[in-house]
Amino acid sequence: MIKKINFIVSGFFLLWLIIAAIPPNQNNGIKASIQRGEKVYNKVCLPCHMADGGGVPNMNPPLIQTSYVLGNKTTLISIVLHGMTDRVAIDGDYYSNNMAPHNDLTDQQIADVLTFIRNSFGNKASAVIPSEVKAIRQKN
């Protein structure tokens, strides 16, 4: 009997381990982060990058399917923290307006807004977490 209970308990434990390994909370976590990120986006980013994330041709770059948004997270986090004043081609096009640094946002807010951007406007990419933002903020 005890063996049976042990067996069932270990079975549940195993099941729990498997679920934990999938991170069962990740989907909910991303969802919540995206929801919080949308609020940050509407307040801070939307005036230039527009409601559809399409930006303004030649002035403010789009956030839709661009290598900057979907690619290296470090670069993306740095742009939010430090702004952007360089003349660089973004997928072949140039954009002339300077972007202000947004280092007044918390690590959580930056993680949320980038997670929102990387999972909106047709984008699908991994979440950004606050510790990643913190690491880059401390480096510079």
Added chain:
Amino acid sequence: MKNFILMLSIVVLSSAMVQAHTTSFKDSTKTKNNPIIPDQDNAGLILPKGFGALKVTDAYGKPRHIAVTPEGYIYVKLARLYNGNGIYLLKDNNGDGRVDEGMGFGDYIGTGLALKNGYLYASSDENVYRYKLNNQHEVITPNKPEEIVYGLLNRREHESKSITLDNDGNLYVNIGAYSNSCQVQDRVPESPGMKPCPILDSAGGIWQFKVDQLHQTYGNGVHYASGLRNVVGLDWNTQTNTLFVMQHGRDQLHDNWPNLYTVQQSAELPAECMYEIHKGDNAGWPYIYYDQFQHKKILAPEYGGDGKKTAGEDAINPVIAFPGHLAPDGLLFYTGNMFPEKYKHGAFIAFHGSWNRAPLPQEGYYVVFVPFKNGKPSGEWEVFANGFAGKAPITSARNAHRPCGLAQGPDGSIYVTGDNKGAIYRIIYTGK
């Protein structure tokens, strides 16, 4: 002898007829038996009664400013190279008003373009060039332009160098300020304005150069007007013999000064201003902006303003103050005979359309008309051509046609470029 004269007259006459025939065949605007027919849907434009429109082409990249020759040939300057070319000469060979043939040249991008006295003038974002034309107004040596002006500042923001010419051998070039409001940190919330603004010695104004001198730069030119943040649309008014410019007003009053301006105020302010410019004029940027509701020059928040304090006593007043952020990119004083009398000598303005009104709906994306009498506005401005961005409300800039360049054809029709999606429109008066 009599016979000889008769023969001679016949020869002269018939050659003249051949000449006339060739001209009318090539010149779409003069083919009387084959009048230009507007597109059935007026190319998607909404126009006043009696007007029609056709799309002459949408096949040549991103056309900025435009000029039309007496033959009806079109020159356009492109914002991006198209097949390696930054300028196109476009021709309609069968007289239906639509472009059949394009000849590209000029390996540089830019905005400015003008035709005057046998030359084509075109600008990159740093230089101004000119090309000699033959008697058909075709460029003779497309790969060997003369460099008139070089070395003008291009620091990304407001980089385009728009041009116009007067009737006394002078060229006027806009050099836009590479900043929103001359803050210590551009576009950063509550960053103060630099005083004096160091940008103003070499940008944020209009410079005058000679049309026929090569290799001029700042030292050779006249600093004609200052305190203009960025001008894209400008034209020489032959009635007043003065320069008129359209300034792009500053952005982000709410984003950068949330305690002083609401989102609503920031969407409407400041005015997009038309100025009549005389040598030495100062329009006040960055220290002031024009508030079209208070009808006053208001001290900019970067310089201690609060939305009410006035300043800029030495700055000129606008001729007309339009709503904020509409982005005027083309200005044309109409001298043609095709349109009804009220349009004569009036101003057409191509508004590229706003982005800085978000989260509120965007405005602009249309061509407006302002009647003028004796060189002054004689009535309210009105939207002349609309529908470039589809149906309201407009929330996206990238999907819209965005009016930019304006030109008048030899028959008095008006050409409008849309630089975002590449269409070139021609608006004609049919009376129907």
